[in-house]
Amino acid sequence: MNIEIILFAVLALVAATSSVMMITRKNAVISAVFLVLNFFALAGLYLLLNAQFIAVVQVIVYAGAIMVLFLFVLMLLNTEAEHQLFIDKRGIKFFAIFIAAFVFIEIAFLIFKSNPSKNLSPDQAASINSGTIQTIGQQLYTNYLIPFEVSGFLLLAATIGALVLAKKKFE
Structure with missing residues (x-):
């Protein structure tokens, strides 16, 4: 099976799941974290489309600047239930470690095993160069x-x- 199809399926699943999780969470900070995850998944989809500039802008502008603004506003709201969020949540910690390890292994695999520039047609090379x-x-x-x-x-x-x-x- 082609690695691009697998990456597309994984990134699309992450984007769809994180968007649903973002709108269904009661805690605004957790919703913002799922929104950041969605932004990164969309940036990965842009990379699969050979739009490197849009992917970088997606990460810098949206996942960086806009999310800092959102989190700043959320911190100004000073909600009462926020301090109970991180108390004794071992399951969330292990899940975060698992996701981080999975992402690290995926990136290492892409760096060492994939060769995206092999057997490109002139149209595909021009498309990659234009983005x-x-x-x-x-x-x-x-x-x-x-x-x-x-x-x-x-x-x-x-x-x-x-x-x-x-x-x-x-x-």
Whole structure:
């Protein structure tokens, strides 16, 4: 059986299961953790589609920045039941160790046993090359330099505006 089909099935199962677990949990922090797991599974699916840039952006922007914002808001809510979450949960600890070992073995297998660039057609090689960060960066800084700089200035103006609006007036 092809390794890509197996990886797709595993990642799709993880994404579907984590999305169901995310919306069915009563604890908001646990839901956020399942959302992070879903983001990583989606990034893996993007890698299977040879969209490396989208996979990296998925991890950096969503699993990184957006989840930090979500968790910051959840911590500001100061719920009462959160302190009982991690008391004597041996089953969850062993499950987390099992999942971590499984992921480590899977990554080691992919690194040492797979050879994805073997027997590629020219169309497949062009598809892989078009999704790389180098190709996107080259297009971004040559053909789309002015829109990139305009969006940078708009983000800077929005940041300055947010700081001015949030500044407390000392009188």
